[in-house]
Amino acid sequence: MAKVTREMVEKSGVNVDQLVELLVKNAAAELTTYYYYTILRVNLIGLEGEGLKEIAETARIEDRNHFEALFPRIYELGGKLPGNMKDFHDISACPPASLPKDPTDIKAMLTVLVNAERCAVRGYTHICNLTAGKDHRTYDLALSILNEEIEHESWFSEFLGEGPSGHFLRRGETSPFVSKFLK
Amino acid sequence: MEKRRFRKKELEQYNGKDGASAFISYKGKIYDVSSSFLWQNGNHQALHDAGVDLTHCLGQAPHNEELLERFPVVGTLHRRVN
Numbered sequence: 001m002a003k004v005t006r007e008m009v010e011k012s013g014v015n016v017d018q019l020v021e022l023l024v025k026n027a028a029a030e031l032t033t034y035y036y037y038t039i040l041r042v043n044l045i046g047l048e049g050e051g052l053k054e055i056a057e058t059a060r061i062e063d064r065n066h067f068e069a070l071f072p073r074i075y076e077l078g079g080k081l082p083g084n085m086k087d088f089h090d091i092s093a094c095p096p097a098s099l100p101k102d103p104t105d106i107k108a109m110l111t112v113l114v115n116a117e118r119c120a121v122r123g124y125t126h127i128c129n130l131t132a133g134k135d136h137r138t139y140d141l142a143l144s145i146l147n148e149e150i151e152h153e154s155w156f157s158e159f160l161g162e163g164p165s166g167h168f169l170r171r172g173e174t175s176p177f178v179s180k181f182l183k
Numbered sequence: 184m185e186k187r188r189f190r191k192k193e194l195e196q197y198n199g200k201d202g203a204s205a206f207i208s209y210k211g212k213i214y215d216v217s218s219s220f221l222w223q224n225g226n227h228q229a230l231h232d233a234g235v236d237l238t239h240c241l242g243q244a245p246h247n248e249e250l251l252e253r254f255p256v257v258g259t260l261h262r263r264v265n
Contacts, residue, residue, distance in 0.1 A: 021229035093228060095220040122245035126228070129243070 001078040005137075009077065012134035019130060019138065020079035023070055025093035026123050027081065030067035032089050033116055034060055036097035040112065043103040052106070052159060054169060056113065059152045061174045063120075066145045069181035073141055094119035110160050117153035124149055144177040187258035189213055191236070194260065198234030199225020205233035206257060209241065213258040214251055236260060 010016050037060035044053045071081060082088045089096075097116040100108035124146035131139040154165035175182065189206075194213065199205030205217045205225045216222040216233065225233035231240060241248060 018229050025229060090223065093221075123228070125245040129245070 002076040005076055006078050009135040009138070014131060014134050016077055019127075019135070020074060020077050022093070022123075022127060022130075023074050023077070023138070024079060024081065025091050026120075026127070027067050027070040027074060028088045028092040029094040029120065029123065030063045030070065032092050033094065033097055033120075034064040034067065036099075036116075037063060037113075039099050040097065040103075040109060043099060044109065046104065048106045049104075049109070052109070055152075055155045055159075058170050058174055059113070059117070059155070062148050062152070062178070065175040065178050065182060066148070069141060069145065069178050072181075073138055077138075093123045107160070110156050114153060114156040114160060117149055117156060120149040121146065121153055141178075141181055144181065147177040148175060186256065187213075188261045189258050190261045194236070195234045198232060199223075207231075207233050208236040208260045209238050209248065209251055211238075211260050211262070212256050213260060214254040215257045216254050219254065 006016055009019070037056060041053060041056045041060055044050065044056055074081065082091070094116060097112050100112060102108060124142045127142040128139055128146060131142065133139075151165075151167055154167055155169075157163070158165040170176070173179070189208075194206060194208060197204045197206035199217065199222060203225070204215060205219075205222045206213050206215055207222075208214075216227075221227055222233060227233075231237060
C-alpha cells in the first residue's frame, strides 16, 4: 500500500474503502468481459459475423488492458483482489456478457456487446465523478478507460444502426488512452 | 390488484441480505430489484443498500430512472403526515 497516497485521497474527502470496492468490481467486470468476449468473438462467423470480429477483438484486448491498468491502483490504495476467481466473477460491476441463445443472430450479439460497453461507460463515468479534483491518479486512470469504453460503445452502436460512431478502427495498436498505465 | 403500502421500517427488512428480497423505494414506488445482477446481496455498486428510499440518490447516479422500470413495482412507500 502507498500510505501517503491513500492518506491524500482520504484527506480529499473520498471514501477510500468504497472507492477501492468500486475499482475491484470494475476490475472484475473487465476480466470477466475479456473472458465472455472471447466466446462472443469466436462465434462471430459467417458473412455478417466476420465484419464484427475485428472490433470485438479490439474491445476484448482493451478490456483485458483495463484490468491490467486497474489492479495496481487497487493495491496502491490498500485494497486487494479476491483470492477466489469465482468470488471475483460474482462481484463484477456489470452482468455477464453471455453468448446469446442463437449466436448467428447478429443483432442479439451486438446487443450483448453494446450493453456491456454501456455498463462500463456508466461505471467509469461514476468513478470519474467521485474522484474529479480529489484523487487525481484514479481520475486519470478512470478517464483513460472511459475514453476507450466510449469508443467501444460507439462502434457497436453504429453496427446496430443507431448512427455513425464518428470513429475508425484502431490501426495496429490497442489502448491509445490506457497504454500509458501499462508501461 | 392494489399495491401494498410499506412503512419505512417495513421496507428496511427487504435489504437483500440473508435471503431477504431486495426492495428499493424511488419517488414513492417500491421496486423489487432482487433479480438484478447489480443488486446482489442487497448492495449496488458498493454505494447503495436495498431496503431504503433512494429517491435523492438517482441524481448522482450514472443512469436515469428508465433502468428502474425494468423491475416490478411491489408497492408504495407510506409517507407519514403530521
